[in-house]
Amino acid sequence: MLDASKNKLLTGVGPGTPMGNLLRRYWMPVAAVSEFDTQTIKPVRLLGEDLTLYRDMNGAFGLVGRHCPHRCADMSYGFVEQTGLRCNYHGWLFDRDGRCIEQPYEDVAQPDAHFKDKIRITAYPVELRAGLIWAYLGPQPAPLVPNWEPFTWKNGFVQIVFADVPCNWLQCQENSVDPLHFEWMHMNWSVRLKDKGGPYSPRHLKLAFEEFEYGIVYRRIREGMSEDDPMWKVGRVCLWPNALFTGDHFEWRVPIDDQNTLSVTWCFSRVPKDREPYVQEQIPAWRGPVLDPESGRLISSHVMNQDFVAWVGQGTIPDRRNEHLGLSDEGIILLRQIFLKDLEAIDRGQDPKATVRDSDVNRCIALPVADRKNLIEGQTLEQIARHPLGGGQLSDYVFQAGQPREVRRAYAKAMGLPE
Numbered sequence: 283m284l285d286a287s288k289n290k291l292l293t294g295v296g297p298g299t300p301m302g303n304l305l306r307r308y309w310m311p312v313a314a315v316s317e318f319d320t321q322t323i324k325p326v327r328l329l330g331e332d333l334t335l336y337r338d339m340n341g342a343f344g345l346v347g348r349h350c351p352h353r354c355a356d357m358s359y360g361f362v363e364q365t366g367l368r369c370n371y372h373g374w375l376f377d378r379d380g381r382c383i384e385q386p387y388e389d390v391a392q393p394d395a396h397f398k399d400k401i402r403i404t405a406y407p408v409e410l411r412a413g414l415i416w417a418y419l420g421p422q423p424a425p426l427v428p429n430w431e432p433f434t435w436k437n438g439f440v441q442i443v444f445a446d447v448p449c450n451w452l453q454c455q456e457n458s459v460d461p462l463h464f465e466w467m468h469m470n471w472s473v474r475l476k477d478k479g480g481p482y483s484p485r486h487l488k489l490a491f492e493e494f495e496y497g498i499v500y501r502r503i504r505e506g507m508s509e510d511d512p513m514w515k516v517g518r519v520c521l522w523p524n525a526l527f528t529g530d531h532f533e534w535r536v537p538i539d540d541q542n543t544l545s546v547t548w549c550f551s552r553v554p555k556d557r558e559p560y561v562q563e564q565i566p567a568w569r570g571p572v573l574d575p576e577s578g579r580l581i582s583s584h585v586m587n588q589d590f591v592a593w594v595g596q597g598t599i600p601d602r603r604n605e606h607l608g609l610s611d612e613g614i615i616l617l618r619q620i621f622l623k624d625l626e627a628i629d630r631g632q633d634p635k636a637t638v639r640d641s642d643v644n645r646c647i648a649l650p651v652a653d654r655k656n657l658i659e660g661q662t663l664e665q666i667a668r669h670p671l672g673g674g675q676l677s678d679y680v681f682q683a684g685q686p687r688e689v690r691r692a693y694a695k696a697m698g699l700p701e
């Protein structure tokens with residue numbers, strides 16, 4: 283359990299809150315680059331702040347406040363210029379650093395007043411990496427956007443998948459260090475959802491959790507597995523501060539505000555060996571539904587939708603005084619302890635865990651990857667089909683409901699499958 287004050291401390295993400303300050307020390311993925319193939323401006327909400335993400339006519343991305351400092355018009359209805367974003371109400375123009383660089387009427391009527399020099403709009407840095415647009419809302423100097431090892435892998439078909447999950451981010455991230463739910467929520471519940479009574483999946487016999495530089499590794503032994511199994515020897519990663527990394531995909535739980543989370547998946551599918559060399563021209567992005575429009579209930583057919591059922595079901599912000607944590611929850615206790623320790627660290631002026639500032643380190647940050655050899659060297663299509671981790675993915679995008687047909691087609695083409 284967690285007392286009410288610690289629960290409030292760990293779940294509050296708005297500006298000026300302790301955890302909001304901590305999370306602002308990290309780059310957050312907020313959108314996909316390919317979303318800007320068809321639009322130039324997108325309203326975003328991140329860590330309780332309403333913002334406007336845009337790409338100007340020079341191709342530069344900017345992230346500014348949602349409301350114009352003149353008379354508060356909505357900048358997401360503005361229009362981009364060669365440089366910067368212009369408010370559609372009276373034409374004030376702002377560059378990506380937040381400077382006001384044009385005030386059409388004031389510039390003509392009183393050019394010597396330099397009124398625009400006194401005006402700034404909130405502006406935050408953005409960077410592009412791995413097809414994602416990353417935002418940083420924290421103090422300068424900003425750390426580096428981590429270059430996780432899979433971002434450097436070749437011959438992969440990558441897709442980015444979003445979902446709007448109506449609950450606080452912390453319970454979503456606690457799920458990143460909860461191996462036991464795999465057996466019940468994904469394996470056994472899926473059996474029952476198909477109206478079958480069994481057989482149930484092998485039981486978990488042993489769990490281990492261990493902090494490392496970039497998060498917590500969790501390991502599992504299930505019935506029929508030995509300690510030589512990659513799930514024990516290598517494990518999986520609760521990646522700091524707000525992601526799960528399974529070896530072939532990342533899932534970030536990006537706090538929109540205290541009550542909402544943006545789920546962002548970056549999923550790497552290694553193409554078969556005979557499809558090499560494969561160079562992906564554009565990383566597609568799509569947004570999957572969370573609710574079934576017919577029943578109004580949460581969708582439960584796909585892996586992450588099942589996770590959403592757990593997270594949303596816990597309540598918008600669970601009252602953690604009502605929990606009863608057991609041995610399977612050791613990782614969750616550790617995760618909370620690390621955040622509480624890091625709140626003290628940033629008070630002392632130190633960087634929190636997993637802050638990357640060394641560009642040599644950031645050339646490629648290796649993570650525990652159970653299936654690294656196959657993901658890097660590749661397999662034949664027949665081997666992929668037989669593989670316990672990858673096989674099911676050939677016939678469907680198993681992680682989330684709602685994959686658009688054109689993304690499926692692009693995936694099938696990359697993999698050399700019939701559409």
Ligand code: FES
Nearest residue numbers: 350352353369372
């Ligand atoms: S409100 Fe934006 S220019 Fe007037």
Ligand SMILES: [Fe+2]
Nearest residue numbers: 463468585589
């Ligand atoms: Fe899960």
